[in-house]
């Protein structure tokens with residue numbers, strides 16, 4: 001096969017990135033390993049313990065339980081599954097803001113729980129009054145997002161934890177994207193800040209690990225027990241993961257990236273990405289577009305559909321929010337030069353649009 005994957009030089013919409021060189025190298029070395037079978041693949045299984053210990057350190061959890069999942073989707077599904085299995089009612093509900101990732105829709109569908117979706121406030125954060133009004137004695141889980149997919153916003157996690165506790169529900173934080181930048185901000189988002197029970201935090205996003213490397217963290221091992229099934233033909237006794245065979249490459253690359261980058265490398269990357277986001281927001285604002293403040297390295301701006309389409313036609317991999325705004329994620333592969341070139345293309349399109357069309361007649 002001669003085909004090469006896409007280059008990253010015009011990718012502005014992805015929440016994944018080029019793996020760090022040490023992560024790439026580790027992934028290649030561990031390509032043929034399966035942490036789903038620890039009796040046969042003990043080395044990668046021990047590496048997974050290291051990955052969880054490192055993720056715990058990042059997320060303010062001293063004695064973490066968890067595993068390296070296929071991504072944020074699996075981690076979110078499993079968190080809903082833990083809460084559903086813990087719930088004492090047969091008709092549990094899950095309360096989350098409308099900004100939460102669509103993986104929770106999948107979770108609700110697969111697990112048969114009622115999803116109660118509440119609005120966000122003018123800052124695109126979970127509206128606490130709406131959350132309070134939606135929870136009841138059958139609420140199994142309250143979800144907060146720490147780094148939303150569309151606007152990069154952080155929900156008021158301590159308050160959501162308190163609301164969850166007030167009805168004996170669990171609290172899950174989706175930091176799948178934000179978890180590797182939030183440690184360098186003032187936001188309260190993790191286990192040390194709030195009554196959080198479970199978290200999605202993905203090395204294969206801002207953590208610069210190879211795909212697939214998602215992370216599920218739980219405050220205590222007994223929460224993972226809610227997921228465990230017996231594994232008769234394996235030398236281990238039970239399995240809490242959703243998939244059976246799993247990617248050892250993902251596990252190894254997550255450990256390699258975190259050992260290399262936590263904390264200083266990630267801090268430097270956060271500063272670079274955040275500066276880039278602010279530069280882009282400023283450049284768009286100066287051109288008259290309405291921009292949602294980049295509280296984390298993600299910019300959303302009200303760019304007309306025709307301009308968006310023209311930029312995509314020029315090869316820019318950009319995407320739109322549910323309400324149609326241009327969305328640019330300043331991932332580690334996104335450089336200032338790329339953004340300057342993007343703005344250059346935008347300016348050329350606008351000049352063309354403002355030149356009157358000459359007609360022959």
Ligand SMILES: Cc1ncc(COP(=O)(O)O)c(C=O)c1O
Pocket residue numbers: 015070071072073074076101103145147148149174175176177200202214
């Ligand atoms: C906040 C958030 N949660 C979950 C996910 C799903 O992650 P994955 O695509 O790795 O399953 C995403 C994906 O972008 C996300 O932004």
